[in-house]
Amino acid sequence: MPTAASSPKNEITIVGAGIVGLATAFHLLAEGHRVRLVERGGVAEGASFGNAGAFAFSDILPLASPGMLRKAPKWLIDPLGPLTIPPRYLPQITPWLVRFWRASLPDRYRASLTAQGGLMRFAATATQAMVAQADLAGHIRADGNLQLYESEAELAAAQPGWEARAREGIEFEHVRGERLAELQPGLSPRFVAGTFTPHWQTVSDPYHYALALFRAVMARGAGLVHGEVTGVEADSRGVRLRLADGQVLNAGRVVIAGGAWSRPLARSLGDFIPLETERGYNTTLPPGAFDLRRQLTFGGHGFVVTPLSTGIRVGGAVELGGLKAPPNFRRADAMLTKAARFLPGLRTEGGRQWMGFRPSLPDSLPVIGRSTASPAAFYAFGHGHLGLTQSAATGKLIADLVAGRRPPIPLEPFRPDRF
Template identity: 65%
Template sequence: MVASRPDVVIVGAGVVGIATACHLVEEGRRVLLIDRDAPARGASFGNAGGFAFSDVMPLASPGIMRKAPKWLLDPLGPLAIPPAYLPRIAPWLLRFWRASRPDRVRASMVAQAALMRLAREAMSDLVRRAALGGMVRSDGALELYESEAEWREALPGWEARAREGIAFEHLRGEAIAALQPGLAPVFPVATFVPGWQTVEDPHRFALALLAYAERLGAEVRHGCVAAITPRDDQVVIDIEGGETIEATHAVIAAGAWSRPLARGVGDRIPLETERGYNTTLPPAAFDLRRQLTFPGHGFVVTPIGGGVRVGGAVELGGLTRPPDFRRSAAMLAKAQRFLPGLRAEGGVRWMGFRPSLPDSLPAIGPSRRSPRIIHAFGHGHLGLTQSAATGRIVAALIAGRRPPLDIAPFSPQRF
């Protein structure tokens, strides 16, 4: 069976695919989104809801490499790799280690900062066009340090952000308490980032963007894409079950499930899966004024849907292992220690898959086999933040325009 021919098929209806659809339908293209699950049910469902435009430092860095051995000794700590998964992930870890060299960190940071400048502009414009400003909070964020030594270790990262024009302020004492009352008195220093924004709920925000795209003509359907094949002036998308769809272009934006599709069009991209955990507490759990980050423990506490979401950490364990919700419990226990008034009753636990590349940069650009197939995945923790920028880039590539920034650092072929 061959369905009617859309201009663009986007494989993946997470926030990156949805934002890309918004840009394409705004330009008058017929867009079909296909997802193996309901829209925005993957990483777009349970993330921390932050527009992290200041988060330009790559995960692969000398500082992380110094901390990693200690973290790995704690199976419920900020970074974990199940021993049975080590042989499979070893090549990715080698690339990650190479990406932590100072020259590569600097190059990744410069590229990430450029993408973040576009991300801020593109998201602001998309929120305005979709009339979603009421879903966005501009309260800033606090990064909290348990010692002077921990703060001093973070200073090179803040100096690098300052060189990219990112505003922040280091605070002490009463200035910290004024921004977030109720903290345990264990944080001598904090850094406030006034430009940080959050959405009231990332799932509802993604669905609101999708509703905007649908009003402009985008269509969504459920299906598992088995293969994508370029043929002359079209792309053929094979759906499990025997259906075939023809389109002018295809976009692979399937998040953590993108790797086999990319390989099928000739691109061996070292995509790995960061399994993130959280617990969402109901309203009245705590009077949380803004997102709080605890860098020494790898988790955040953020206001979500009137309640509180406690989540983060990194578990490199693939797509098939069952969740280990002891990680959610460990983060919640730490949050109660740092926020003594936090009420932990009635929490809902969640685990999701973040698509991660070794240098912390996404893969955005055409496939090796055909310019009609565009990759748009691998954003790690930053899918929501960079979704509108990715959509603007993909729309330019499909239209044959010059992209709004140099996309060479994000080339799917860079590995």
């Protein structure tokens, strides 16, 4: 395994060993590159550890949307609701919110929707290929997703989004009555309709899936360095990474895939990228806490319930509160309380709570591309809720850029300098 002292300067160093960094390593290794991962914490112990575990290829609607702007004022009133901004953080996040508002304007929303749709189509293909090559199929469930509505008016309000998905060729079925009960027995009668997306997939457990990919990456010859990268410098000879413990790592090229911690690293290269942090919460209940047939989405309340091999995960919501504030697990409690009302019979004892940081950009699209400062530096971060879903696609796109190949989808919407 290469070490900090012996790593050759033509090696590609990836900052971040979460799911995006691991998928990028997998694709670069497949093309014969030397690859080294640098991770500030444990492998896949950030957002890759406790996410909702979905390959959400049909989730093409950007969070920055006219619909979100209509919902936001009502949600923000409730400090434990689907969207909250702690008052102390508001001055810091205001510039990001202005960009979010601009991205929600109709013409920009349509452009983001088109870009997201193209990335998702490619992600479905790239994920299928990586799962086969890395022998990950045993971690995949193909039960579909059921989105639930408490009124016909709520379903009608969601209709433009489903029409947009239909234009992308995404299959779905609006259901009621016996068909709704068949797809998920034991629902509260408050839910009068649902939309079933049959090709939606989940993983057995996102952490276990990421660790399996990590093992595949290490078996193919990757190196791993534990340390926090505090700065990146580039010149004609390659790149230098400065670590918090004083080490300096040299490499021919670098990929910044550090999730919510990527912004200062891009800034050290001279690129300002308005990355923010969505703090997400969940509770994972023991296996058998409910007869859950598939992932359920309670869109009006901003959370999902997912069947995992390790239990039943209740989580979601958005707290725009930065990286430094302590967790507010009352948000996890609030979602669990609602889940118990929505799924009578759900046993809520014995749960494990978690909070993680989703790296989010104002237009709901990730940054995938070269740094403006150096052709030796690449960015692969900002996927928001969709890091697992888009990880294989991002890794393949970075491999194409490193090789100088034309990527299979336009990367203009994902440019680092688009802001």
